[in-house]
Amino acid sequence: MLLEKMEKEELTKDQLYNVDETGLFYKNLPEKTYVLSSEKNAPGIKSYKQRITVLLGTNATGSHKLKPLIIGKAANPRCFKNFQLPLEYNHSKNAWMTTDIFKKWFHHSFVPQVKKFLASKNIAQKAILLLDNAPSHPPAEQLISEDGKIFVLYMPPNVTPLIQPMDQNVIRITKLNYRACLLSSILSTTNNSDIITAIKNINLKEVVINLTAAWNKIDKEMILKCWKNILKEDEFDDEDEIPLSILMRDDLDINVRTKELALLLNTADTNEYSLEDIQRWNRDEITDNENYSVSSEDTNLTENVIETVEAKISDYEALEALNKTIQWAADNDIFEQVQ
Template identity: 40%
Template structure:
């Protein structure tokens, strides 16, 4: 008897992910194969390679397109360097043509391999695009500056959609990512030209990406999403994080992370909030069109929870989170960082910065996000949703604007005084302090050079945490906590504290 020949079925990586989702949802191999009309052997193979497939998608910053295999290219370091450079250009909205990309590919090949026999042909470029999920390499007519002409049509489109879905300001949300150098002071980074040669000091590039998300009324602020490079930082052991933490190779947002956040964090959190507020269970999320965000059709599977993308090059003009909200988060964060350093009297600043861990940064960042008020958030929507502000509120907003300008001046003055305490010889001007505190200079620092890209892709180190490794505090035992508490009560009695306060301590 002739043996049955195995039926070959070739599925794209995107289709393989959908099959894995069906299996994760409780479907059997037989059921999934029958439902999708594919051989059981194909489903078995996909299930067997689950981890490999999931990890590949998690490392992809853009759409995986119609790619079917996960085979490594002939020169993986060259492609990784080129892809890193490409993402950096797109993040800064710089158009990249095919010829520019091919020229850069030849440059990285020569620098990494030491050879000059690579042509970077059109055929190679097509395969590179397919492997990396790049659909467009040339952005025709794109401008680096903000496109003010595209704002008005989009405002009308957004207003029509809001009216169609019958949404209120409690049901319209915005989210936006921003980089944060979490362990940095002006005199230890890019402010001074001679900093690299200063004894005992270096340019700190300990960075995370954080994404705040809130509705237009400011009444619902979701927990921050924070992205780092380490999947399981040692300092997070036994810690209850106030944020949602994820990891990617470079600490950047990826399509997979954003998609998972939208499905498992945004939708459930918003459903719960709207239910508690007795609002209809539907919402709109406004985001920019960054390469790390999946396309609308991939996200908008539920008609009650949809994602709408801003027009290209309009972020600086109308994105709510970009209207001083992320900047204010950074100002608050850095103010708290300075307070922490000053409170540790007679201690070396650089040593304190090294001991300031990723856990400290995450907790401080959460505190900074919580300091953003409802009024701050409401005012940030004026550029994209002018109808949100009534005529009667205009005068109030003008008064708030004057007040906020005075508060900003006061904060700047405080920061200047605090920096003087840390470094009396520091002669930073107001503009330098403002650029540091709001993160305006971080774009330049976050953009790594070609040599750093090459060094990064050739490095095989896998640090557990970005930055310096610090000692992890041991878990406090219950008996130790009781002994310490008893000493506190004794101290209160010996220092003749208010009797009621002592009773309150004893009661607790």
Template identity: 35%
Template structure:
């Protein structure tokens, strides 16, 4: 796949005398793809067909290394944070439902394929999210003060978290919010930010923040946000959207399920994402650190599972009724929680759109 990407980008790039052509050479090494992703600021993407298997050995060894880092830095659980992102098809319905089938032919349902990306950042107490959308300000957001949303809003053409967006979030949101949080807790403003070792992750320097990179291929085993927090959030989001449909049907007998869902906008997505986030309990956030930092977990017996909400979603679907709702299954719900891996063409498209040099100043201390 690496050779295919190299050749297609080389062919796609314009060769004019007035423009400096991007310079990168291909070599058949395993590091070429990592270098390519890093140069093009492709932040933590999943590549179709190349998702590596989990490294059990590294996952078992790393918690001891983290314990030494936290001990040396004198970090408390309030000062240790984890950031990670996930994609969500915000207007998707299970394929077996008549709503999903109508989306393939009816007008006004283009958004069913639209994907937003949520960047989560949390310690044991939780924090706000960054939402990345395709359009800078869709019509449904007209007149909405973006500063009042339950998430931080930004946009790019593909709804992906690039290195530039991650840097902007870090400077404009993470630093000021965590500084206030530490002040409220009467704690020193020093934090440890744990992120995975994706090729596109930026290496940022800040006097109050120490970065800790997880070993490659260990996120599914030890990254706190991947141990149930993101999955639980998505499950709450699905529950909220099903409740939205049911409320529309209850309040207006002339409204159909298709009508209700057709009118569901990105603004509604944000509102329901905020509601889903508010349902995440501190005990759940804390318990998801058990694989990485077991010493900070208060309730050793609490094992969060997003499937706890499946009966509630099923009950709401039954009340909505109709094909695909009346007989909804766990597999149908799982379908709504899935993200997608990028294809070769999507990687190439994104690489050609993103500037190679990104320079965002850090705030003055």
């Protein structure tokens, strides 16, 4: 379906894009880092749970990495005064993506960025943006450029977590890179006994600098790997079975970076950190439990109502469980027995 659409529109992989959002607790460190258990209940501990939403995206060749968008709560953060933002910033009541923010980003940021890139490569200014069916994403008819040449294509919901390029490690590795930058920044200005004070002093300006550095570390080779599933399987209808090759994802890159971050933590801290500790930290499990996007029509929600939103299993947690099940089946020759 996708490749047929691209052929019909005479589009190359340079003209195919995907973006996705993720929550980020930008001050949070692993629980073991807070040496004294009493500190977990100390005044100001809520600052460790300060959250932003990050939107990341690229084209299918990795030749164009879009400028990241972050969404915070403050309309005009004081720390941004006299600071030239290397990425884009917007705000909402709960630092979540909304339909209004996404629509504005599409027309005033995505379309201009794409047109500028394609013009620089002497490529026709036409493009497709692949999206999942998140509630914060407006209907496709609202996401079309004025000339109609840049538009959105929504992926089938049953396979989106498994084939969406930004979900195939790009976001997770960007977050791992960010946390390495965060930890390095903290350790370069303080000692272990003063880590909590250092965390409290982190502001959005430092977050922007570290996140930009983390995004810049994502290379073309990594991006190409994350597009291979959706470009290999060009027919994904709502009733299709998901191929085993798609389910068995290559997590080599995520494991390498997880080990690097574990080594950094183990060197800097008296606690010992396992790979699972790092993965749990990077998943922002509290963020995933608050994985609820509000639209412009939902602005009358109160904080109390929002806090009672039922926790859901994240896509990452579901995929991890599925991957382990598939590995178990392979180890026990279940597939051969079925055949």
